[in-house]
Amino acid sequence: MTKIIVNGREVEADPQKPLIAACHEHGEHVPHYCYHPGLSVVGSCRICQVEVKQGEMPARVVAACRTPVAEGMVVNTESQGAHDSRRECLEFLLKNHPLDCPICDKAGECTLQDYSFQEAQAEGRTSEPRRKLEKRKDLGDVILLDQERCILCSRCVRFMDEVPKSPQLCISGRGSHSVVETWQDAPLTGNYQGNLADVCPVGALTLKDFRFQARVWNLTRVPSTCSECSRGCSISVEVLRDGEVKRMRPRPNEDVNGYWMCDHGRFSEGELNRSDRMGPAAMRNDAGQLEAADPHDALRVVRNLLSIQSNALFLASPYLTLEEGEAFSQLAKSCSTQAAFFSPEPNELGDDVLHTGDPCPNRRGLQEAGLKPMDSEEWAAASASADCVLLVGERLLDMLGDEALDALPTAQRLVVMECRTSNHPAIDIAMGVPNRVERSGTWINVDGTPGAIRAARSAPQGVRTIVDLLGSLTSASGQPEEALSS
Amino acid sequence: MTHETYLLDRSKLADSHTLEVARADGAYGALQKVFESSMSPESVVGEVKKSGLRGRGGAGFPTGLKWSFMPNHETDSRTRYMAVNADESEPGTCKDRILMREDPHCLIEGCLIAAFAMRLDAVYIYVRGEYRLPYDRMQAALDEARAAGIVGDNILGSGYSCEIHMHKGAGAYICGEETGLMESLEGKRGHPRPKPPFPAGFGLWGQPTTVNNVESIFNVPFILARGADWFRTMGTETSPGNFLCGISGHVERPGVYEVPLGISARTILEDLAGGIWKGRSLKAWFPGGSSTGVLPADMLDTSMDHDSVKAAGSMFGTGAMIILDETASVVRSALVLARFYEHESCGQCSQCREGTEWQEQIINRLLSGQGKSGDVELLVDLSKGMFPGKTICALSDAAAIPVLAAIKYFREEFEACISSPEEILA
Numbered sequence: 001m002t003k004i005i006v007n008g009r010e011v012e013a014d015p016q017k018p019l020i021a022a023c024h025e026h027g028e029h030v031p032h033y034c035y036h037p038g039l040s041v042v043g044s045c046r047i048c049q050v051e052v053k054q055g056e057m058p059a060r061v062v063a064a065c066r067t068p069v070a071e072g073m074v075v076n077t078e079s080q081g082a083h084d085s086r087r088e089c090l091e092f093l094l095k096n097h098p099l100d101c102p103i104c105d106k107a108g109e110c111t112l113q114d115y116s117f118q119e120a121q122a123e124g125r126t127s128e129p130r131r132k133l134e135k136r137k138d139l140g141d142v143i144l145l146d147q148e149r150c151i152l153c154s155r156c157v158r159f160m161d162e163v164p165k166s167p168q169l170c171i172s173g174r175g176s177h178s179v180v181e182t183w184q185d186a187p188l189t190g191n192y193q194g195n196l197a198d199v200c201p202v203g204a205l206t207l208k209d210f211r212f213q214a215r216v217w218n219l220t221r222v223p224s225t226c227s228e229c230s231r232g233c234s235i236s237v238e239v240l241r242d243g244e245v246k247r248m249r250p251r252p253n254e255d256v257n258g259y260w261m262c263d264h265g266r267f268s269e270g271e272l273n274r275s276d277r278m279g280p281a282a283m284r285n286d287a288g289q290l291e292a293a294d295p296h297d298a299l300r301v302v303r304n305l306l307s308i309q310s311n312a313l314f315l316a317s318p319y320l321t322l323e324e325g326e327a328f329s330q331l332a333k334s335c336s337t338q339a340a341f342f343s344p345e346p347n348e349l350g351d352d353v354l355h356t357g358d359p360c361p362n363r364r365g366l367q368e369a370g371l372k373p374m375d376s377e378e379w380a381a382a383s384a385s386a387d388c389v390l391l392v393g394e395r396l397l398d399m400l401g402d403e404a405l406d407a408l409p410t411a412q413r414l415v416v417m418e419c420r421t422s423n424h425p426a427i428d429i430a431m432g433v434p435n436r437v438e439r440s441g442t443w444i445n446v447d448g449t450p451g452a453i454r455a456a457r458s459a460p461q462g463v464r465t466i467v468d469l470l471g472s473l474t475s476a477s478g479q480p481e482e483a484l485s486s
Numbered sequence: 487m488t489h490e491t492y493l494l495d496r497s498k499l500a501d502s503h504t505l506e507v508a509r510a511d512g513a514y515g516a517l518q519k520v521f522e523s524s525m526s527p528e529s530v531v532g533e534v535k536k537s538g539l540r541g542r543g544g545a546g547f548p549t550g551l552k553w554s555f556m557p558n559h560e561t562d563s564r565t566r567y568m569a570v571n572a573d574e575s576e577p578g579t580c581k582d583r584i585l586m587r588e589d590p591h592c593l594i595e596g597c598l599i600a601a602f603a604m605r606l607d608a609v610y611i612y613v614r615g616e617y618r619l620p621y622d623r624m625q626a627a628l629d630e631a632r633a634a635g636i637v638g639d640n641i642l643g644s645g646y647s648c649e650i651h652m653h654k655g656a657g658a659y660i661c662g663e664e665t666g667l668m669e670s671l672e673g674k675r676g677h678p679r680p681k682p683p684f685p686a687g688f689g690l691w692g693q694p695t696t697v698n699n700v701e702s703i704f705n706v707p708f709i710l711a712r713g714a715d716w717f718r719t720m721g722t723e724t725s726p727g728n729f730l731c732g733i734s735g736h737v738e739r740p741g742v743y744e745v746p747l748g749i750s751a752r753t754i755l756e757d758l759a760g761g762i763w764k765g766r767s768l769k770a771w772f773p774g775g776s777s778t779g780v781l782p783a784d785m786l787d788t789s790m791d792h793d794s795v796k797a798a799g800s801m802f803g804t805g806a807m808i809i810l811d812e813t814a815s816v817v818r819s820a821l822v823l824a825r826f827y828e829h830e831s832c833g834q835c836s837q838c839r840e841g842t843e844w845q846e847q848i849i850n851r852l853l854s855g856q857g858k859s860g861d862v863e864l865l866v867d868l869s870k871g872m873f874p875g876k877t878i879c880a881l882s883d884a885a886a887i888p889v890l891a892a893i894k895y896f897r898e899e900f901e902a903c904i905s906s907p908e909e910i911l912a
Contacts, residue, residue: 043680044834046876060875066680088871092840125864128847152833174658175831176843 004073013069020048020064028077031086031115033093033201034153035065037252038259039162045153047093047115049085051076061085087119094124096131096176097202098148106203108216112151133179140187142263143196143205147179150204156180156196163260164192164353180204191349194266198249198259207247209267214246223251225443225451227319227436228265229349230358232445233257235265237437243457245269245437255449262355271395271435276421278432280462290423290430295462298429299472305388305413305429306335306473313386315379316341316371317393318360320466321441321453325362325369327470328392333370334474340382341366342399343373356446365444376404383408392466394419394435417469433466434459441467490720492708493701493728494744497588503623505630508591514636516707517595520602521644530603534706537714538726542581543571543699544775544803546725546792549706555686556604557694566606567695569671570597570703572613572620573655573662577776577826578806581730582700584742586613586620589704590627594650596703598641599710601648604696608649612667615655625652659830663879664697666832677832678879701730721747725791725802733759735809736766747791754790754807766811770895774803776823777884779891780816800891816896817903817910820889821849827885838882841872845889852900855907862900866893 001012004019006028013022018041023030033045043066052067053059053074061081076082093112101107133147154171157180161167168188172181182188188196196205219238226233226248234253239245248269250261281298285291306312314332316325318341325341332339343360350357360366363373374382379400383389389412391397397405397418405426408414414426419435438459443451459465501507508514520530535550556566570593574582586593597609613621628650631637639647653671660666661676668690670676689695705727709717718726725747731754734740738760745754751773755761762768768783773790778801781788788798795802810819828842848865851857869890873883893900903910 041680042834043878044836046835046837049876062875063680066682068682085871085876088868089836089876091868091871092836092844095840095844125868126844127858128844128851151836152839154834171833173833175828175833176839178833178839 002069002071002073004069004071004075006075007077015069017069018065019050019052019062019067019069019073019075022069023050023064023075023077030064030077031111031118032065033111033151034155036155036158036199036259039155039158039199041065042154042158045089045093045151047086047089049082049089051079051082083119086115087121090116090119090121091125093151094121095126095128096148097151098130098135098146100149104149104203105206105211105213105216106149106200110203111201131176137185138187139182139205140189140193142193142208143188144208144211145180146204146206149202150180151202152178152180153201154180155199155201156205159192159195159199160188163195163258164190164351166190166192169196191262191264191351191355192260192353194263195250195260210247214240219246220456222437222454222456224437224453224456225361226261226265226268227361227443227453228262228268228359229354230356230360230363230446231257231354232361232443232449232451233261233265233354234451235261237454237456239437239456245272245456256445256447256451257354260354262349262353264349264355272437274420277460278418278421278430278463279460280432280464282430284428288425290427295431295464298431299469302390302415302429303473305415306390309335309388309413311386312337312388312390313382314339314390315374315392315396316366317391317396317399318342318344318362318366319395319436320366320371320393321362321439321443322365322369322450323441324393324466324470325366325371327467327474329370331470331474339371340374340378341371342379342396343375344399345375358446361445361451362443364446364448365442365450368444376400379404380407383412386412388413388415390415390417392417392433392470394433397422397424417466431469432460432463433469434463438463439465489728489746489749491728491744492712493704493730494584494588494742496592497584502588503590503627505591505627505634508589508627512711513591513707514595514642516711517598517602517636518642520599520710521642521646527603527605530599530710533714534603534709537705537709537717538724539702539705539709539717540725540792541699542701542705542729542804544576544777544801546802549698549702552686552696552698553600553604555684556696557687559605562694565608565691565693566604567690567693568597568600568604568606568609569664569667569690569695569697570609570611570700571662571664571667571697572611572617572624572700573667574614574617574700575659575662576804576806577823578732578734578772578808579775579804580732580734580806581742581804583614583617583620584730585700585704586617586624588623590620590624591631592707593624593700593704594627594631594637596706597650598637598648599706600696600698600703602646606648606696608651610651610653610671610690612653612655612661612671614662615657621652621654628652658832659826660832660879660881663881666879667697668695675832677834678881680878722789722791722793724793729790729805731758731790732804732806733809734806735771736763736811736814737761737809738763745790748789748794750786751788751790751807752786755786755809759809762809762811764811766813768809769812769814770810770816770819770892772808772888773798773800773805775806776808776826776888777801777880778803779887780810780819780895781891782895801887816892816899817849817853820892821846821853823888824849824885827881831881831885835877835882837872838877838885841868841882842885844868845885849889852903853910855903855911857904857907859904861904862893862897865889865900 665679
């Protein structure tokens, strides 16, 4: 490590990294556009100017992203010279910028906007006509390009080249005629396009999915973990005040996902916002209809069922957390049976970037909790002979499919704890549970790294957590109802 | 005025570009001497250092010192390259094409001596795409030299081998910037690379590389043949040797003249180029190509060497003088240059991409009678924001400097565009 002085403070800096990284690591923010810690460094935007003094040489203003750290270097990120340089640079960047912040999805998290405010450049001095370029260039299913807003930092080009290693973007034209493009306007392809909207420091590359959906300052960001494969990318779940999940974005985590996530995970919010949520409890009435019931009553009936079963099948959703898995395992044990989790087939999305192709985000965690994986065939065999089936966790009904329930023996009792409603005639008792943005817990990813999921909103009214429901069953299972109620 | 010459002597011979004529005139004698006298590579570098030769591509960096930046071959076994910058694109500069067209063997000899001195594996000559005849002559000379055992394996029986390759540029000024040139040679867009790392440590394909101008390399055989002391008898203490002055603009006899460094600009203009054309008088002159700040007529006695021109507030550059007579509009010449730099900016750095466009827009407005009060101040202010050292390469500096110099000496012309636009339009 190299010792340098940043704003009067002696700090340790990694000599393999540029000066800007050292400044950021030690909490001194240096504005930047083209620099991104997850991409190669080009040093072209020239906004990251800081004042550096080395040895006897007079202090000079340099681009921090292209300056290697050197022992004894004295850095001032806030000198007048550095601020002047940045202000000049911003003036150039704003010269052709359309300043359409009021209708720009990036407004509020746009660093061009932020730095302009910081450097107090209130008035532009240019009266020249601004460049007229394409404002709505379609780059495929995911991304829309506004060439007028683009500041040509080339982050997007480098991202496609370096991360999914799928070079599809380029800067064509020269000088002031430069524009970001795809070759012959071909649509972008691949599972990592969404990251382009994150790396874009301005509103040039925006998500079609998020276009005009929310002002970002109205979003609450909750750190969580992606559910769509066993990589378990660290993400931020962003919800509006009404609880609707508007966006999911990667959260930097060097151990797991770097700075990225795949589109498959990013755009899985549809599942989270569905309106057909299961209520706290429903039981099949005499007329054969599932009817809303008091959850206490429902739990009592389940307890009874469990106490009289002789061959119960306990199957969990692969989205159960470690904590829920442990509770499930314990309940199964108290009923003298083995808990299992549904193990879906690997999908074709696996790649050597992030996606593992295993849709089960907590395979390792659930196995650690004592659950055994169960595939469709094993389920078919086990469920045919069981006298009581307990299905717990979100998306399990969808994964099994209606046909799987159709095939169940009619005498069998089926208890389902799910997020969504179902009117399947095989279900005897249904109880609502929170989905993965309404509860907290831990998933363990493919490499054994734990990832926390955090509640970003509350569960529907009256819906209790899985740990809570399973716990109240475990404490009483195997005992007669009378003992419990006394 | 008479002075010793050497650079253009051979080119006065008929068919000087052929191996036969060149050899009869002593071409490859210096190379032979290096091999026969068993000079070590280090002593060749030492001789060039001693000569005080300064790069003729614009920056005037000492050539021998640049060569000595190449890493030690004993501790660094990577492939070593030299790229000869023959992408002569600076407006006003037209010296290298004469050298390549008329005396290609001298350049090849210089390349081979440099290659020996720096223990290079290969040399690339990057020729401006528009230079068809110079390119063809260079290629023909290279073929002849290769056939004669001068280029390639076991050069002149010395046991030393080095290959020389030709490359044709595709027309971008920025590819004349040394790192842009290397990117272009690698088959990429000519986008200059940030420094550090410098080419000597991380150059072509990441290998140690030296980039030298044609005229710099052209001087090398003479230094080795006649000695560093002889070389220092010409020019000044800090800028020894002769240089090729390409003089253009409003002069009677524009052309390329070989003169010693330190000669006064007036001597070049009046004695060699025949003075201002049509009997007019001088208004302004660029000392060394379009990127060097314009100077007024009363500074014509400035000595043409690196330090003197710098002291006068401009740059020696490539020594290509551009002359404006009394009828020329400095504002219009500023527009021509601003358009050039706007067109040639690679677009990587914000200051250069936007700044060159902005300069061009403002000057264009001034000349269209659309100037507004404050425009000149804005032009000065934004140009100051473009340099020094604020961008990856010096194109931004090169765009800002001429505009600032023009306003420094001829501000009233710019102001007049605003105060009396009807005169401009007339």
